[in-house]
Amino acid sequence: MTSFFGISDSFFGTNTTSTSYSGSSVLGDYAAIQNGSYRKLLNAYYSKKSSDSVESSDQTxxxxxxxxxxxxxxxxxxxxxxxxxxxxxxxxxxxxxxxxxxxxxxxxxxxxxxxxxxxxxxxxxxxxxxxxxxxxxxxxxxxxxxxxxxxxxxxxxxxxxxxxxxxxxxxxxxxxxxxxxxxxxxxxxxxxxxxxxxxxxxxxxxxxxxxxxxxxxxxxxxxxxxxxxxxxxxxxxxxx
The missing domain is CATH 1.20.120 (Four Helix Bundle (Hemerythrin (Met), subunit A))
Structure with missing residues (x-):
């Protein structure tokens, strides 16, 4: 299951104690952290959330x-x-x-x-x-x-x-x-x-x-x- 742009839900607050994901997935996430991809995605994610909040406020x-x-x-x-x-x-x-x-x-x-x-x-x-x-x-x-x-x-x-x-x-x-x-x-x-x-x-x-x-x-x-x-x-x- 993914949360935003295909990134695993485990990064955005799902149960981190689960052992259901594969080793390759964990390594992939780790690699993304190392090369800065996660940071870019996080910025995009929270930027979108902020934009949605402003739009909702405007509608209100x-x-x-x-x-x-x-x-x-x-x-x-x-x-x-x-x-x-x-x-x-x-x-x-x-x-x-x-x-x-x-x-x-x-x-x-x-x-x-x-x-x-x-x-x-x-x-x-x-x-x-x-x-x-x-x-x-x-x-x-x-x-x-x-x-x-x-x-x-x-x-x-x-x-x-x-x-x-x-x-x-x-x-x-x-x-x-x-x-x-x-x-x-x-x-x-x-x-x-x-x-x-x-x-x-x-x-x-x-x-x-x-x-x-x-x-x-x-x-x-x-x-x-x-x-x-x-x-x-x-x-x-x-x-x-």
């Missing part, structure tokens, strides 16, 4: 960084879902009707505040996802970007523009003068743009969480085939 650091980025993406996706849901419920766009004049007034200050929160959450989630290397998370993020671009004309009408970096910007003056029907189309109801963003943010959060658990090696299958995994708190604690 990469994994730790990916876990940190996924945790941040999950957190930002949760905040985006919350911001989108606050728009989706439609209460902001109901307005108050004046009984005498019949005119409907809207709380444009609160609408602007909620839209700004949504835009900030959207941009923060893009920043977080940009640092992730998990394909499934990136695919969902790209889908969300595509959905936003497909609504660019309508978003512009209500004061939200899309930059070259895919980030959103709010024009507060334009929001205060925006057509509320366009607002409702974009942000109110289960089929609205904000509802789609909310759903995609939830998927991104779930995918980030499941990948985190996989990278952390936590979880087991039950006898019903269900998979029990670590909690997010436990994952967070494992990073720091």
């Amino acid at each position: 650091e990469e994994t730790k960084l990916e876990k940190t980025n996924l945790l941040q993406t999950k957190s930002q996706a949760d905040l985006l879902k919350k911001a989108a849901d606050e728009l989706k419920n439609g209460k902001l766009f109901e307005g108050t009707k004046d009984e005498e004049t019949g005119k409907i007034t809207y709380n444009t200050e609160e609408i602007t505040k909620k839209l700004t929160s949504f835009v900030d959450a959207y941009n923060n989630m893009l920043d977080a996802a940009d640092d992730v290397n998990t394909k499934s998370v990136l695919r969902k993020t790209l889908w969300m970007i595509g959905s936003t671009k497909s609504n660019s004309a309508l978003l512009d009408k209500v004061g939200i523009s899309i930059g070259k970096d895919n980030k959103l910007t709010v024009d507060k003056d334009k929001v205060s003068k925006a057509d509320m029907n366009a607002m409702k189309t974009l942000f109110s109801g289960s089929g609205s743009y904000s509802a789609k963003v909310s759903g995609k943010a939830k998927e991104i959060s779930n995918l980030s969480n499941s990948t985190l658990k996989t990278l952390s090696g936590g979880g087991s299958y039950t006898n019903r085939g269900d998979y029990n995994t670590l909690t997010t708190d436990a994952l967070y604690n494992s990073l720091f």
